[in-house]
Amino acid sequence: MAKNDFKSSISAKISAGEAIKKISNVPGWWGVTFSGSSEKQNDQFIIKMGGDSFFNFTIAELIPGKRVVWLVTDCNMPWYSDKKEWANTKLIFDLTENNDVTDLSFTHEGLTPEVECYKDCAPGWTHWIKTSLFSYFTTGKGVFREPTI
Template sequence: MNNQDFTTTIIVDQTSKEAFDAINNVRGWWSEDIEGGTSKLNDEFTYKAKDLHRCTMKLIEVVPNKKVVWLVLDNYFNFTKDQTEWIGTKIIFDISEQDNKTQIRFTHLGLIPLYECYEICFNAWTNYITSSLLNLITTGKGEPNKK
């Protein structure tokens, strides 16, 4: 069976440490409206985007300069009937170095085309990763949601 989980990859000239640090600076690329810790194993944080989306994440794997994994503990969308679509899914940042460049492979494991939220989430994650996170890593300034 084909892997249908959402995934996208960016490649930067910065080091794996710079990429890792930027990923963990969730307020710098995803949203300024985040409560809780975002960088250490077992940290939990809550993301809010107006009344559209709210979720709680737990960092279940943190390998410095190599990998970060969040587990979705809770989720709410105001635009879907099924509020459980994200619950139990994992958001994975795999970091690797190749040819003096750093690759970040983002996967939302469990976010599949069958989900009601897939198209909106596909577009949102694509923007956050390939624009906001990329810019945070390469220029020091992302485009997170404002508080």
């Protein structure tokens, strides 16, 4: 893993098992249109953000209470010159539970300052992890606009 992959982290008073359940409920914290399943290893799901954009994911790794890895198997990001920029990147959620508090370390492996979307994706991920997912962990509600269908 490159040192310059995008990273973000939060801590919340939630069990690691509950945190993984909430991460797996993608529409609960990431304001997107969702189809498929995201609960078990090898599950596949699709996220759409409007227009022709899409992101296909496979749960590449799931260690209950410890780690979830989503592999981007295909995507279309029409607003960038490399529309497949996220393809074969990984979204990694590592969790550590201690005294009823879970630390989440998020890494988007392959999202580095050298790629075109970094300037938009880094602040986006900072919002989705530090604001929306944290809120979902602590209040049961993410912080986002409802997706347009």
